[in-house]
Amino acid sequence: MTTVVAALCVALPVLVVVSFVITGVSDAWNHLLETLLGRYALNSLLLSALVAIGVVILGVPAAWIISFYRFKGRGILSWLLLLPMAYPAYILAYTYTGVLDYSGPVLTAMRELNAPTWAMDPLLNIRSLPGAAIMLSLVLYPYVYLLARAAFMDQSANLMEAAYTLGQSRSRVFMRIVIPMARPAIAAGTLLAVMETLADFGTVQFFGVQTFTTGIVRTYYGFGDTVGAAQLSTLLLGCVFFLVIFEKSSRSRVRYYSDRLRKLNQTSVTLSGWRQSVAQLLCVLPVCFGFLLPTGILLYWAFFYAELQSMWSLIVSSFFLAGFASLLIVCVALLICYANRLYPSTWLNYATTFVGLGYALPGVVVAIGVLIPFGAFDRGLSELLRPFGVEPSLWLSGTLIALMFAYLVRFLTVATGNLTSGLSRVRPSIDQSGRLLGLSQMGVVQKLHVPLIRGSVLTALLVCFVDILKELPATLILRPFDFNTLAVKAYELAGDERLIDAAVPSLCIVLVGLLPVIWLNRSVTRE
Amino acid sequence: METAALMIRKLRLCYQDTRIVDDFSLSLKPQELGCLLGPSGCGKSTLLRAIAGFQELLDGEIWLDNQLLSTPHQRVLPEHRGVGMVFQDIALFPHLTLAENIAFGLTGWPESQRTQRVNELLELIGLSGLNQRYPHELSGGQQQRVALARAMAPKPKLLLLDEPFSGLDTELRGRLASEVRTILKSDGICSLLVTHDQREAFDFADRIAVMHQGHICQFDTPFNLYHEPSSPFVAHFVGPGEMIEARVEGARSVSSPLGLLTNDKDLGFAPGSEVQLFLRPDDLIHDDDSDYTATLVGKHFRGAHHLYEVRLDHGVVLGCFAPSHHDHAIGEKIGVSLDIEHLVVFPK
Numbered sequence: 001m002t003t004v005v006a007a008l009c010v011a012l013p014v015l016v017v018v019s020f021v022i023t024g025v026s027d028a029w030n031h032l033l034e035t036l037l038g039r040y041a042l043n044s045l046l047l048s049a050l051v052a053i054g055v056v057i058l059g060v061p062a063a064w065i066i067s068f069y070r071f072k073g074r075g076i077l078s079w080l081l082l083l084p085m086a087y088p089a090y091i092l093a094y095t096y097t098g099v100l101d102y103s104g105p106v107l108t109a110m111r112e113l114n115a116p117t118w119a120m121d122p123l124l125n126i127r128s129l130p131g132a133a134i135m136l137s138l139v140l141y142p143y144v145y146l147l148a149r150a151a152f153m154d155q156s157a158n159l160m161e162a163a164y165t166l167g168q169s170r171s172r173v174f175m176r177i178v179i180p181m182a183r184p185a186i187a188a189g190t191l192l193a194v195m196e197t198l199a200d201f202g203t204v205q206f207f208g209v210q211t212f213t214t215g216i217v218r219t220y221y222g223f224g225d226t227v228g229a230a231q232l233s234t235l236l237l238g239c240v241f242f243l244v245i246f247e248k249s250s251r252s253r254v255r256y257y258s259d260r261l262r263k264l265n266q267t268s269v270t271l272s273g274w275r276q277s278v279a280q281l282l283c284v285l286p287v288c289f290g291f292l293l294p295t296g297i298l299l300y301w302a303f304f305y306a307e308l309q310s311m312w313s314l315i316v317s318s319f320f321l322a323g324f325a326s327l328l329i330v331c332v333a334l335l336i337c338y339a340n341r342l343y344p345s346t347w348l349n350y351a352t353t354f355v356g357l358g359y360a361l362p363g364v365v366v367a368i369g370v371l372i373p374f375g376a377f378d379r380g381l382s383e384l385l386r387p388f389g390v391e392p393s394l395w396l397s398g399t400l401i402a403l404m405f406a407y408l409v410r411f412l413t414v415a416t417g418n419l420t421s422g423l424s425r426v427r428p429s430i431d432q433s434g435r436l437l438g439l440s441q442m443g444v445v446q447k448l449h450v451p452l453i454r455g456s457v458l459t460a461l462l463v464c465f466v467d468i469l470k471e472l473p474a475t476l477i478l479r480p481f482d483f484n485t486l487a488v489k490a491y492e493l494a495g496d497e498r499l500i501d502a503a504v505p506s507l508c509i510v511l512v513g514l515l516p517v518i519w520l521n522r523s524v525t526r527e
Numbered sequence: 528m529e530t531a532a533l534m535i536r537k538l539r540l541c542y543q544d545t546r547i548v549d550d551f552s553l554s555l556k557p558q559e560l561g562c563l564l565g566p567s568g569c570g571k572s573t574l575l576r577a578i579a580g581f582q583e584l585l586d587g588e589i590w591l592d593n594q595l596l597s598t599p600h601q602r603v604l605p606e607h608r609g610v611g612m613v614f615q616d617i618a619l620f621p622h623l624t625l626a627e628n629i630a631f632g633l634t635g636w637p638e639s640q641r642t643q644r645v646n647e648l649l650e651l652i653g654l655s656g657l658n659q660r661y662p663h664e665l666s667g668g669q670q671q672r673v674a675l676a677r678a679m680a681p682k683p684k685l686l687l688l689d690e691p692f693s694g695l696d697t698e699l700r701g702r703l704a705s706e707v708r709t710i711l712k713s714d715g716i717c718s719l720l721v722t723h724d725q726r727e728a729f730d731f732a733d734r735i736a737v738m739h740q741g742h743i744c745q746f747d748t749p750f751n752l753y754h755e756p757s758s759p760f761v762a763h764f765v766g767p768g769e770m771i772e773a774r775v776e777g778a779r780s781v782s783s784p785l786g787l788l789t790n791d792k793d794l795g796f797a798p799g800s801e802v803q804l805f806l807r808p809d810d811l812i813h814d815d816d817s818d819y820t821a822t823l824v825g826k827h828f829r830g831a832h833h834l835y836e837v838r839l840d841h842g843v844v845l846g847c848f849a850p851s852h853h854d855h856a857i858g859e860k861i862g863v864s865l866d867i868e869h870l871v872v873f874p875k
Contacts, residue, residue, distance in 0.1 A: 433614065435605035
């Protein structure tokens, strides 16, 4: 029952948005179709393609080097490579824009050294589509790195040795065995990155790249065209939907290839000399540009320029919002997981899978999908209460309720995913042992489940908390008037070209964002 | 009427809308070690879950020590049944120490008695002094013994064992099955083991119920199952052997390619009827002095003995045990003779 309700919650924004396709064509839609739609589609496509290439270039070689070779610094680099995940792409965009400004330190130095213009121009033009692709690739490559690394390390040494005994050279084994077997994992990681790219709003908006997400916001606010925004959202949803299907199918093959035999990394080769330096360089570069450099810059700005006083209330309200919302989400997720465990049925299973789609929904689409029905509800209620002398007001939309609801829709999967994997480790025979040793159903939950899944509940809370803290478009659109979060503040300051002032809220988000990355790395290496 | 500890009457069970146990009756005597032996998918695990109280009944009754546990309309809750269970995947609580695991079911016991029981059981399973270890620090065999101790701790009226040895290697499996038998016998707990491994069943049980497609084929001692199987399925399932054509000659004898064979019990077939005679490798003995010869077509060296495959003159291939040092070459003619106590005969 709870799962069905939850599925309906997630479905609501989607259904609302999609329903507008049927309601017919608005005037603005024709205008959109003629002028802007082509540009939105082309830019989104181009950006996705560039990011796909970027994440593979950054992620796969690093994963390959870490998996197959031993060299100085391998241990620390293997987890440093994950750190860029802590960055939302828009914060990276603000930081690099600030550094590469015409009057910024880099270009000033280059001018003093009389650097040629062909070297300076691309840096000046960071606010462009290729620039956005670089920013997104730098923060999204860890998806590819993680999945590719896992796939490489999971391959059985026996398979490779079998290939050697069949007379294959090292490079042929790599091309014919290692890469084909890791391909599904690499594809899955790339598709995740592309999904995030399509959902990105902050980066493309700041760089002035017109994509679906900026188009939706512009249509909604600029033209006040609900129908047009909803229809654009549907188009974007269509793309995401296909990506989800591709991602799921490539993932199902990932499992097929995993093998519990002797692991490959036990046979890795030790590097020395220039080979070692190349390996180190290939791993250091993504970390450097994706994390170390921007973090250094943010820290510098935060310490020397920014004023901190005004930030405290912002931090408190952001943490309060994210904390409360993640508690809510985890509670709902617990209900769903227990419903599935105690009363399993195929019906529930479908509902759960549907809930799982929430994370794939771009924040912009969720926001529009929540705003439309909630706004309609407010107008209806105001109409209804007017005879009783009640002032019209925003009962739902423009309140924290709408925002919480949007977070729930978008991040419920994060929580259910964590909890399901936690609960699945508590096998049914554990429950049954407890019952046979005298515990009631509630007793089993109290004495066995609570201690056993506490870890995954905390993880779910942490991951939801950080995701909410980073979330920009939904918060921007749905937040109550005058209510600010760190992400929104960073967005506003950057929009006002006060990039250095944006350093403090950005830094807060990144530092908190590091926690789940560190945790993730620990759990991956423990496996 | 004989007193029974566990009594199951006319049970019918479903698993995911498929009826998998039908008209199933079984009773175990107090302190008896029973076993359900059958191929996977024959319904034995579902049956165990029904006895433990996790499975609804479509029809029938389950009694334990003269208390009605389950009917289609009411079930005593698993925690109130006095039934213990050892699981295939061991299912020790990973966050508790060995002592805490074993003491888990001892709620309401005074502290001193609880400690005493835990130590007593740890000694019984040969893990004394490991009270403070965690399950993951033990080997598979040790974990399974702890799981056994945990299930035995509250002194259940009946202990169920659901393929508890199947995750372990073959060597350990047989040893642990006998060990567990000794432990349970010393505690006098009535138990029911579920397995698909015939040797495990022989090592463990007083009586074995061979199950096939949801019903019992035969419920008997290991010895009788092996030597006097009641159906071809049981005959093949509990050990190797071959069917050969035969004809009933008298009340107690048949004529076969191996000559006229007689035993001292009635076969229950009319003279002249065509039947199948079931012969195990230990019924046919290699004997260099025998007048009757057969061609050696296959051999398996088993260390302590050879298992030969020999082709008789009529083309029938049978198994035959031979002493370890009688090493013949394939293709050689060797002497064989029959050593039959009971004729196992089935209708053709």
